Amino acid sequence: MSYLSTREACGNALTELGETEKDIFVLDADLSVSTQTKKFAERYPQRFLNVGCAEQNLVGTAAGLAIARKTVFVGSYAMFINRAWEQIRNTISHDNLNVKILASHSGMTNAPDGASHQCFEDIAIMRVIPNMSVLCPADEIEAKKLILAEAYRKGPSYIRLNRIATQPIYDIDYEFEFGKAVQIKEGTDVTVIATGTMVTEAIKASEVLKKEGINAQILNVHTLKPLDNDTIIKAAKDTGRVVTIEEHSRYGGLGGAIAEILAESYPVPMRIIGIKDRFGESGVYEHLINKFGLNASEIVKSAKILLGEKK
């Protein structure tokens, strides 16, 4: 069975939205085939704009449209849209404009292109910007529902999408709720908190742990900002141990955000799994995530270390 990547699901959702929402504009910077905004472009050419490979102008043009009361989705690679960080900070976020950034090919999902096209820093640099929401769907269903919801929520957001397809987690009835962490599985011994591609790894890890008599709770944090503090603190209280995993640097991402909350409100032993302060490289995706230690067995290892420590 073939699954859709989150970027493909997002492209489909935009095309669906365009049918009824005549004030939605989509902008891209010469990557519309890759980001999948091409579908919208073909269907609604009047509301699509290709700005050429010019990300700063992409963001500025989107700002102008948003000031004129349009809802604007802008597409690029995660790595390249962040070239316009200052424009995103000073214009889009400062003025709280209705611009939704579709950051495709995030993490190392653009595996063969190597370090220049992979992006492990974006959650960190986006979540420090006031007004900016940071989102990362885990599968195609969540991606679609997230896009449909974001079209009607006021304010800017950064939406992290993938090049590769991951296994579906949710069925069609899944209801996306902005700002709420989703408990995928209950558990009492350790909480595994994941985002994006790593949610499936967390599920795999919980199955391995279960065989060893360890009952892991799993949370999917699709909204990295604003963070669902209540659910996270409750999970820490339930289990007393937290492992986080993300396809992002260990610095400043999901793990950092969770640590900030728990350190102040309910400190528990914690392990942060992510990329260890290094750049990516070319290769096959599965090879790279294993090489960089982003998989179920790393989660299992970290959970066991925490279980060996005192609560």
Add this chain to the structure above:
Amino acid sequence: MTEITSEDLKKLEDKANLIRRHVIKILNSAGSGHTGGSLSCTDLLVALYFHVMNHSPDVKLENQDRFILSKGHAAPALYSTLAECGYFSINELESLRKNNGFLQGHPDCKIPGVEVSGGSLGQGLSIANGLSIAAKYDNKNSKIYVLLGDGECDEGQIWEAAMLSAHYKLDNIIAIVDRNGLQIDGQTEKVMCLEPFARKWESFGWNIIEIDGNDMSQIINAFKEAKCLTGKPTVIIAYTFKGKGVSFMEWVNSFHGKAPNETEMNMALEELK
């Protein structure tokens, strides 16, 4: 925009003088800010807000024109103009750069009449592009005015945006460059050569109008001509004097980012009587 009489022209020149007086006073009171670049573009702002643009401080008009101050450091001139138009009280001008003040050091979208926050250079023309596309999509007959600094045109984003405006034939955009020839570190031609500046814009696919940007009659005629041009965006390259109106500030680069002290203020106000 109606025909201008010599009497109207005199009124606009008097208004510009009044706004220059505000600029000097509020910058002195603030103790910091950008004097030279505020004074160089005052005549352009006065022409736009008191003669050229279709706008109202009280209601949103059907075909409301838009103005973006891309050279955000000229905020004192913009604020003084907006206050004189009635967007907010003249008394509010005193709050510039003050603690908990209403008027931020650079334009802020919370201030009535300010479309978008600014201060970081290079972004206004891109924003104008978005406003232009939206106006065309909504079948609005409004113009988008954007005021750029010449030093600001060192920014690559300006040229990304200039390409887009021409590519999509955004002929409702009228950009104005305040070509005062100076930027923070010195003369524009020494810091980073801009010339042949008009030909650069022309080669990017723009209509070009070149004027003395401190001559009210030339400014009014330039806008009149620009409004009639179709098929391409238009840029008015307005050759101005940095520090215009105050003899000891004109073409003096130290007044780029400096406010007048008490003595300088009094001398300046004497000249602007």
